[in-house]
Amino acid sequence: MEKAEGRNQTPIMEFILLGFGNVPEMQPLLFLVFLVIYIVTVSGNILIIALVVTDQHLHTPMYFFLGNLSCLEACYASTILPRLLTGLVTGERTISVKGCIAQLYFFGILSATECLLLTAMSYDRYLAICNPLRYAALMNARVCFQLVAGSWISSFLGCTIVNIFLFQSTFCDSKEIDHFFCDFSPMIKLSCGHNQTLQLVTFTIAAIGTFVPFLLTLTSYICIITTILRIPSATGRQKTFSTCSSHLIVVTVFYGTLITVYVVPTANTPKVLQKIFSVFYAVLTPMINPIIYSLRNKEVNESLRKAFHKLVAVRNRHRI
Numbered sequence: 001m002e003k004a005e006g007r008n009q010t011p012i013m014e015f016i017l018l019g020f021g022n023v024p025e026m027q028p029l030l031f032l033v034f035l036v037i038y039i040v041t042v043s044g045n046i047l048i049i050a051l052v053v054t055d056q057h058l059h060t061p062m063y064f065f066l067g068n069l070s071c072l073e074a075c076y077a078s079t080i081l082p083r084l085l086t087g088l089v090t091g092e093r094t095i096s097v098k099g100c101i102a103q104l105y106f107f108g109i110l111s112a113t114e115c116l117l118l119t120a121m122s123y124d125r126y127l128a129i130c131n132p133l134r135y136a137a138l139m140n141a142r143v144c145f146q147l148v149a150g151s152w153i154s155s156f157l158g159c160t161i162v163n164i165f166l167f168q169s170t171f172c173d174s175k176e177i178d179h180f181f182c183d184f185s186p187m188i189k190l191s192c193g194h195n196q197t198l199q200l201v202t203f204t205i206a207a208i209g210t211f212v213p214f215l216l217t218l219t220s221y222i223c224i225i226t227t228i229l230r231i232p233s234a235t236g237r238q239k240t241f242s243t244c245s246s247h248l249i250v251v252t253v254f255y256g257t258l259i260t261v262y263v264v265p266t267a268n269t270p271k272v273l274q275k276i277f278s279v280f281y282a283v284l285t286p287m288i289n290p291i292i293y294s295l296r297n298k299e300v301n302e303s304l305r306k307a308f309h310k311l312v313a314v315r316n317r318h319r320i
Contacts (some may be wrong), residue, residue, distance in 0.1 A: 011170045014096045015190070019087060019180045020275065031088040037287055038081040044290035045070040048300070055303045061139045062128070065121045066293060068148050072117065073286035076110045079103060080181045080282055094175075100182035101166055107181070107282075108159040109152075112209045116151035118251050119213040122220040123147075125244040130227045158205045165198040178271050181282065210258070217251055246297050250289050257281035 020030060052058045052067035083103065087093050095103075127135045172192035179186045184202060188195060224244060231237045261274070261281045293300050 016175045018178045041077040041287040045074040048290045051303045077286045079106045103182045112155035115213040120147040122217040126220040
């Protein structure tokens with residue numbers, strides 16, 4: 001990055017999100033694709049929430065966490081896609097500096113909370129499989145609430161600390177952010193002050209908020225897989241593994257895309273490729289999570305089937 005002393009020091013009040021380039025003929029197609037993704041994401045996650053709330057059979061710790069995760073995913077998509085869709089329709093790509101920081105703030109809170117929620121869910125599966133006799137006592141309603149509340153509160157505090165430093169930053173020289181949403185790295189490159197403290201604080205909080213949960217999740221699944229392998233019968237192993245397979249797929253997709261976007265990229269990685277990876281992480285992951293749980297989870301499938309039959313029965317009664 002250029003030294004601040006050699007750049008235009010006039011503070012800027014807005015950014016230009018370059019998005020996916022200035023290709024007019026592609027805008028309608030991109031709008032349609034992202035609109036479908038947004039509708040599927042929000043409706044799919046709301047459906048999961050509705051099933052968890054209304055079906056008594058899903059009133060268990062695992063589905064309590066799943067309901068919270070679905071709520072988070074719906075909010076997650078809503079921090080990025082409405083602004084992106086508006087830009088594709090109107091061609092307006094400017095966003096105020098404060099608006100950009102606000103988008104980054106909420107995106108950061110939701111990302112960090114998802115890391116912690118996935119860790120809480122892996123701990124739940126660890127207790128259910130490795131300590132089944134003590135599961136009910138260890139994973140009671142109070143513990144579930146504390147884990148979810150702790151995930152949100154700690155993420156809020158961490159991102160607030162980062163934003164206090166970020167709001168003190170000034171931006172100058174270029175207005176252009178070569179991305180489709182306000183992410184930290186593209187924004188900080190436009191800062192014209194000394195931001196070593198901000199970068200150190202952000203790195204520390206990000207490491208604690210992502211690397212530590214990742215290690216805890218990994219440890220939980222090492223213990224889970226070890227326990228499953230000790231089960232003598234193949235049927236028993238398959239049945240036990242099925243209780244955590246959906247969550248394991250979600251964790252793998254989440255951390256796989258997270259590492260691809262924020263750890264693997266180098267200066268030589270093409271910007272277009274980085275944007276595509278970001279689409280997988282920030283846009284597609286919230287959409288596929290409810291699909292994974294719907295396809296892989298028998299209890300969710302059964303709940304969906306019963307809800308569908310009830311809906312059909314109600315419609316038939318109204319017709320009569």
